[in-house]
Amino acid sequence: MRGTMSHRTHLYLLATTPSKLLNINLASRRFPAFHTSIAPIITNTISLFDLARIPSGNGSSETRDMSTAANASNTPMPIVHPTIQSIRSMRKSLNPAVSVGFVPTMGALHEGHLSLARAARSQNDVVVASIFVNPAQFLQGEDLDKYPRQLEKDVELLREVGVDHVFAPASDTMYRENHVTYVEPMGFDETREGSFRPGHFRGVATIVTKLFNIVQPTNAYFDAAQCVLIRRITDDLDMDVNINIMDTVREEDGLAMSSRNAYLTADERERAPVIYKALCAAREVFESRLARGLEEVTADDLRDVVNNVLQTESLIKEIQYIAVDDLEQMRPLETVGSEGCIISLACILGSVRLIDNIVLR
C-alpha cells in the first residue's frame, strides 16, 4: 500500500494545471483499467468527477443509477483523502443542491457497514465514507492497538458499493497537539454501556461532531446501536444533518456483524449466535403479551428471558448487563408499552466482549 500510495500522490502532484488534472481524472473514470491499476487514488486535490456531477441550474442532480453502477465491476475507485484540507476542498467544490451521504466507520468493513453505504448511495448524489479508528472512544487497556486495520481492502469494498470519497485521516490529523475540546453527552456514562466504558460516548460524540463539521453531510447513516446518541448530539447542537438509522445486519445464524467478531475463535464463533437468540426470545414475549391485550411488560420480565437463554451457554463467562431502555434517551425503563424500547446487552464470550441490541416496538 505504502509504495503505491506515493506513486499515486506523485501522479497528482504532476497534474498541477486544471486541464491536466481534468484529463487524468476523466481518463481514469472512463477507462477503469487505468484507474484500478493505480488505485485507490490518494489525493489532496478536488475530484473533478464531482464537479462533473454538479446539478444543473434547475437544481436537479445527476445521481448514479446504482442498479448498474454500484454493482458493475468497473465502478471507479473512491478518492482517498488523508487530510482535512483535501476532503474540505472537495466538499466546497460541490453545488449546494448536491446531496452528500456520509457513513462514518472505524474500518475493517463488513456487510453492516456496506449496507449503510448502499443506503447512502441510493439516496444521495455524492457518497463519503470515513475510516478512522478513533482513540478518544477507547479506554485505557482496550483494543485500540490491535483493532483491525485494512485500508486498501476497505477502499475496494467501498468501490464495489459505489462510494465516491473516503476520508481516512491519521490520528494526529484529527487530534492535533493541544486538543482540549470534547463533546460531552451528559448522562451517557450512566447508561449500562457507558458505565462499563466511561468516556466512550464522549469520544464517539466528539469524533462524530468533528466528522460532521468536516464533511458537512446532508444525510448520515448509522445503525441502532448509535442512534440515540447521534440523534441527541445533532438535536442538542443544532446540526443540519438528517440521521438515517438502518437495521443491524447479521450473519445467517443471527450474530450481529462487527469488526470485533474477528477476535472470536472458531468455537466461540459457533456459540456466539446465542446472544441474538436471547434477544429474540425477549421479543417473542413482548409481542405475544401485547397481542394478548396486556398494555405493558415489565423490564424485569424481559431481562429474565434474555438472561435465561444466555445462561444456557457455558462459554459466556460474564453477563455485564442486560439493559431495557427508552428509545429517546437510553434511560432505564421499568415497564415497556407500545412506545417500545431497546434491549442492549454486553457479555464476555470466551475472551471476547460482545454487544448486541434489539429494538422492540
Ligand SMILES: Nc1ncnc2c1ncn2[C@@H]1O[C@H](COP(=O)(O)OP(=O)(O)OP(=O)(O)O)[C@@H](O)[C@H]1O
Ligand atoms: N452489523 C451492523 N449492521 C449495521 N450497521 C452496523 C453494524 N455494525 C456496525 N454498524 C454501524 O457502522 C458504523 C461504524 O461502526 P464501527 O466501524 O465502529 O463498526 P463495528 O463493526 O460496530 O465495530 P466494533 O467491532 O468496533 O463494534 C456505526 O454506525 C455502527 O453502528
Ligand SMILES: CC(C)(CO)[C@@H](O)C(=O)[O-]
Ligand atoms: C460512529 C463511529 C464511526 C465513531 O467512531 C463508530 O466507531 C461507532 O459506532 O462508535
Ligand code: BAL
Ligand atoms: N461501534 C462500536 C465502536 C466501539 O466499540 O468503539
